[in-house]
Amino acid sequence: MAMKKFDLEKNKALKLMQSTHKAGPERFGKDSTPATLDRREQRKLDQAAGLVPFACKLNADLVAQLKTRAEQHPEGLTGLLTELLQAGLAKDAS
Template sequence: MNKFQLEQNKAFKLANDLKQGGRANIGGTAAPKTDRREQRKLDQAKGLVPFACKLDEKLVSQLKERAESHEGGMTEVLAELLVAAGLQR
């Protein structure tokens, strides 16, 4: 492989990581991450079910702001808000 092919291969890997929603391996230090299958199994063991819906972008931006400061992330923020709205776990 020549230098061009090596750089092209790195670019493809970076683009794939970005498509998958992961963070690029910058500086050669990547945190160990679970693949999607493993994550699905872990979520199922916890009793979590994927649920998609469409929300107004202003509401989504407010949710993202809350999730950044919340240690449980978006899932926990949404769960807390739904419980506070009267739904039970």
Template sequence: MKKSDMEKKKAMKLAGNMRPAGTGAPFGQDAAVTLDRRDQRKLDQAAGLVPFAVKLHSDLVAQLQAVAQARAIGMNEVVAELLLKALADQPK
């Protein structure tokens, strides 16, 4: 590594350290609780949720996103609702 590259990295590190830390929540408001992946996975498992990956065409995903955005709910809820409805409509 060149000396100039090392100096650039040092400068970037110093600039990053000089940035102010994020401010807390305004008075009277609770700070948003952020969970790490492990904690989120434990909560999902406790709720009986299982990760289920599928590959869909981009136009179908865009339609799902539009429905989720219009109804102000998450993609998981939209997909679960549509799957339940489609499975209920299937002849037995």
């Protein structure tokens, strides 16, 4: 069974697109962006800073409020939560 010319050209185009997306030298200024840390490196930095992961389940409305406030916070969500928890714990202690 012979392939139609359109299908042959389509396959050529797909092969070309796949070859351009394979690992190779980065192009168009992608090398100029700072390298991001992989998860393992980030975990080591967090541990050195005394940070530990802490997961909990919160109401969706509360999470939305936190995310909104965290956008303006200089340290993001983690900084905002740290501030709020410390303030809450200090209030309970007094």
